Amino acid sequence: MAQTSNSSILVIGAGTWGCSIALQLARRGYTRITVLDSSPFPSATAAGNDLNKIAEEANEPAETDSDDEYFWNRLTQLAMHAWKHDPLFSSLYHDTGFIMSAVGDEAYQRCVEYAQSEKNAPVPLNSKQDFQKTMPEGVLQGKFPGWRGFWKEESAGWVFASGALRAMYEEAVKLGVHFMAGSPEGSVEELLYTPNKDAVRGARTGDGVEHTAGQTILSAGANSDLLLDFKKQLRPTAWTLAHVPLSAEEAQHYRNLPVLYAVDRGFFIEPDIEKHEMKLCDEHPGYINPVSENDEFCSVPFARQQIPKEAASRMRLFLSETMPQFAHRGFSFARICWDADTVDRIFLIDRHPDLRNLVVAVGGSGNGFMACPAIGVLVADVLEGKSEERLQRMMKWRPEISFERNWWHAQGRYGAEGKVMDFRDVKEWTVGGM
Known part of the structure; x- marks a missing residue:
């Protein structure tokens, strides 16, 4: 109507x-x-x-x-x-550019399919040096063990x-x-x-x-x-994020960076210009909060400005492989972030x-x-x-x-052993300070 x-x-x-x-x-x-x-x-x-x-x-x-x-x-x-x-x-x-990458073979195949689907072929990245050349000297100091990917230099960013x-x-x-x-x-x-x-x-x-x-x-x-x-x-599903605090000088050096996204590790985006914080996420199929009501399964959202300690550890791993200079720096903020997944x-x-x-x-x-x-x-x-x-x-x-929905289906996501996780199994929460 x-x-x-x-x-x-x-x-x-x-x-x-x-x-x-x-x-x-x-x-x-x-x-x-x-x-x-x-x-x-x-x-x-x-x-x-x-x-x-x-x-x-x-x-x-x-x-x-x-x-x-x-x-x-x-x-x-x-x-x-x-x-x-x-x-x-x-x-x-x-429009700062976008890097899609992976460590595991199955996750990397998704990167290959991504590159093949692009009308303009992105730049292949196959070594530590390849990744480091995508950003100013001194930003990516990690060894990138096993990392491979593709760099879309324009028409993408944040x-x-x-x-x-x-x-x-x-x-x-x-x-x-x-x-x-x-x-x-x-x-x-x-x-x-x-x-x-x-x-x-x-x-x-x-x-x-x-x-x-x-x-x-x-x-x-x-x-x-x-x-x-x-x-x-709908399946309410949560992901995890944290902020890494930078000095004003660091924030200036880390401006205009391409987004570095690894489908089985995580991603970071350049710091904001006000608080000089850099957003960091670990990549995984998500967490759910299972509740059974009237013999029906559902996932119920809740708010928390903390993340599971295991998520913080995954973020530390991501940093150690890409920007080890921040791997032991305390996080200034962390929270879980909810969305709702459809089956497809x-x-x-x-x-x-x-x-x-x-x-x-x-x-x-x-x-x-x-x-x-x-x-x-x-x-x-x-x-x-x-x-x-x-x-x-x-x-x-x-x-x-x-x-016949499988509530635990990863739906094409990787990281964290490729499994949807249960908040009931989380033993410790943290903001991520060291």
Whole structure:
């Protein structure tokens, strides 16, 4: 059903996707948009409230692409056009280059496939010296034991994540979007339904207020699963990050670096210019927090500004092989970061098939932030009934592929022995200080 600018719209979630959705709808002329979130903006637990995220251009989408290829190429095309040309986003994208690498043979094969898929062949890296030449002298002091990879010198890099989140929020507010953030007034306790349960009327917040709207958009990230039965389509999964503090002199020397990403080790991105902190992640298939409710398995997110000690050890290993000068430096910050994996890691953006007036926009599957400028476009198109057919076919509500879901499937990710990990097995937590 096509919407008009007078339609009332309720967006649940003020994270990366929620802000993108609100912004795009406001840009299209919608004037009655309310956004609810349980945390004051910007949420300390939002995945997008971060120093930076990896971004890179892809090949032009083609009719001959497989459905997966077409989805990612088209999505990336939409997102990168905004990162490069939209005045709101363009200053936040840094085209510094991207290195994709690996240590293990299976992980390296993924790098080879990546290189073969690129229209412009990236530079192969097969030795310590090859890696060291990608950055200024003295940055990569490690021995890179067993490392191999490829260097994409341009059309890739990173985006200033928290800056983009704030920019979307501030522009949306200027355009008239009403944000209600914080508990209890923004904390959604439950969806509101019509008496016969065939449509959603809005949501009830922790203060008992009923927020009704003509259309409700559920985009609460990993917490979406707590508000709606997604038929096993979502698996809330967490990853781990830390910040390495640098001196002002070090931060200057480490500017404009290509992102160094190893699919079975981790990655780092150049330090920010304000706090002089360098973001570091260990790469792995993720952690889940299993809970059994009514004999049904689910993973329930929780917030923590610490990481498992084992994750810190993996980060230390990554540093010892690449930048040993920092391998024993204490971390200034660490936290777990949640997203929701779909079975095929394709986003779930669709009208609910059984509940009228409800659109779901979930399932970032570890790729949600780079795509954020495109998310609002995709959701607005769904709302207005004018989605690109091939994209919509990929993003549809699809519980049929989730009935026999293996909750422990690594889904093409490496590192940490290639296994999804259980938070219940974590014995020690740390911020990573030495």
